[in-house]
Amino acid sequence: MGLNCAIDGPSGAGKSTIAKELARRLGFVYVDTGALYRSIGYYVVSKGAKTSSAEEVVPLLGDISIELKYVDGVQRVILNGEDVSDKIRTPEISMAASNVSAIPEVRDFLLNLQRDIAGKNDIIMDGRDIGTVILPSAEVKVFLTASAEERARRRFEELKDKGQNVVYEDVLNDINQRDYNDSHRETAPLKKADDAVELDTTSMTVDEVVGSIEKLIIEAQREESVPFKKIPAFRRWLFAIPRFIVRVGFSIVFNLKYEGTENLPDHGSVILAGNHRTWFDPVLIAIRVKYISAYMAKAELFDHFPLNVIIRAVHGFPTRRNSADVSALTRAEEAIRKGYNLTIFPEGTRSKDGKIGRAKSGVAFIASKCGVPVYPVGISFKSKLHFRSKITVRFGKPISPEELHINSMSKTDLRAAGELIMSNIAGLVDSDA
Ligand code: DC
Numbered sequence: 001m002g003l004n005c006a007i008d009g010p011s012g013a014g015k016s017t018i019a020k021e022l023a024r025r026l027g028f029v030y031v032d033t034g035a036l037y038r039s040i041g042y043y044v045v046s047k048g049a050k051t052s053s054a055e056e057v058v059p060l061l062g063d064i065s066i067e068l069k070y071v072d073g074v075q076r077v078i079l080n081g082e083d084v085s086d087k088i089r090t091p092e093i094s095m096a097a098s099n100v101s102a103i104p105e106v107r108d109f110l111l112n113l114q115r116d117i118a119g120k121n122d123i124i125m126d127g128r129d130i131g132t133v134i135l136p137s138a139e140v141k142v143f144l145t146a147s148a149e150e151r152a153r154r155r156f157e158e159l160k161d162k163g164q165n166v167v168y169e170d171v172l173n174d175i176n177q178r179d180y181n182d183s184h185r186e187t188a189p190l191k192k193a194d195d196a197v198e199l200d201t202t203s204m205t206v207d208e209v210v211g212s213i214e215k216l217i218i219e220a221q222r223e224e225s226v227p228f229k230k231i232p233a234f235r236r237w238l239f240a241i242p243r244f245i246v247r248v249g250f251s252i253v254f255n256l257k258y259e260g261t262e263n264l265p266d267h268g269s270v271i272l273a274g275n276h277r278t279w280f281d282p283v284l285i286a287i288r289v290k291y292i293s294a295y296m297a298k299a300e301l302f303d304h305f306p307l308n309v310i311i312r313a314v315h316g317f318p319t320r321r322n323s324a325d326v327s328a329l330t331r332a333e334e335a336i337r338k339g340y341n342l343t344i345f346p347e348g349t350r351s352k353d354g355k356i357g358r359a360k361s362g363v364a365f366i367a368s369k370c371g372v373p374v375y376p377v378g379i380s381f382k383s384k385l386h387f388r389s390k391i392t393v394r395f396g397k398p399i400s401p402e403e404l405h406i407n408s409m410s411k412t413d414l415r416a417a418g419e420l421i422m423s424n425i426a427g428l429v430d431s432d433a
Helices: 015-026 034-046 054-061 091-100 104-120 130-134 148-161 168-184 206-224 233-253 281-286 299-303 307-313 326-337 362-370 411-426
Strands: 004-008 029-032 066-071 074-079 123-127 140-145 197-200 255-259 271-274 293-298 316-319 341-344 374-380 390-395
Touching: 004 015, 004 130, 004 206, 015 029, 015 123, 015 206, 029 074, 029 104, 034 054, 034 066, 034 074, 034 091, 034 104, 054 104, 066 104, 091 168, 104 123, 104 130, 123 130, 130 140, 140 206, 148 168, 197 206, 206 362, 206 411, 233 281, 271 281, 271 362, 271 411, 281 293, 281 341, 281 374, 281 390, 293 299, 293 326, 299 307, 299 316, 307 316, 316 326, 326 341, 326 362, 341 362, 362 411, 374 411
Parallel strands: 004 123, 004 140, 029 123, 140 197, 255 390, 271 341, 271 374, 293 316, 293 341
Antiparallel strands: 066 074, 374 390
């Protein structure tokens, strides 16, 4: 069973834009149920029947077979073997869909199809009655609204961008008409489920809306997810041996100074976030922290033997840079839940001159998603490293998830949290290093 997120609301509230982006970020399947009603509307129109007449529509249902396919994560609707995904996006078919959707037999006809898809996957499903009828036990329910004028404006822009010749007033009239139809029909009218969160998107950006819902989904996942575990003691002991050997080796080659060790965590499942200076930064941190850490390492490193074997042995896993790598974020979360720390370098790339760069959003995202603290680490040394160079590794006080102040997973929130983490790290780095 996957996690179900139901997004309902009137036409043009931004459901599909929001749902698509959410599905992309979270690796969920997006199910656009409006497309199912549109396909039926399209079929009825193509047969020359009246879309508002149950007598004419119901007998046609027996001839209809609808399938949803996913091509590169994008939903395609297959009506009797034909891909009609693009043909169902006209104002005429919008109205036809609204008409047929008021017929109880049409809604029954589509009920099981929608439930079947939801049963198998983590899904974001948008429509009008998802939270109330189709998936009443969905873990997350959202009711998206916006003023009719704003919704008409958005739909108008969308149709214009697609090259369709439309007049704003007509789009607004359509929206008002469809609102009336959708909320006054007898079967499954458009209404907010009692337990749905209502979001008025009139003056919100797409990123703000997506971030708010993402946060709700993540909280629901956290409730469902397995509790944190501890790494078995024997594994920690086993790891202590190579760690000791490496520490002796590094202490011979460099003049290592560790400061702020009283701030070190006395348990696992935390994030250690440092500035990135050298390829062996993870080692500098690992040899001083008692608990075993997992690492994100750039995917290219896994192309080379024996480096790949070594990195995996020390719990490294690949991440693709410059993209929201959903699988790397999932691996990071799994590691933290199993009791490992996560050592991460939020800037992503090494700083050659010691200047502190900007954090990528991953670190704040994982901290907020897992609800774990971030321990800042500052690594400092002067100019080029050579034998017996002095390297200072300074551990700072942990930053709690509450201090990161992430209200939604919007880019703005994640960026602000990333900046807070980097400024804590910067405070631990020698200014002349
Ligand atoms: O979301 P949309 O504009 O593509 O939907 C087209 C029509 O289908 C809409 O006017 C109402 C109807 N519909 C519905 O009644 N129930 C759903 N779950 C989805 C759409």
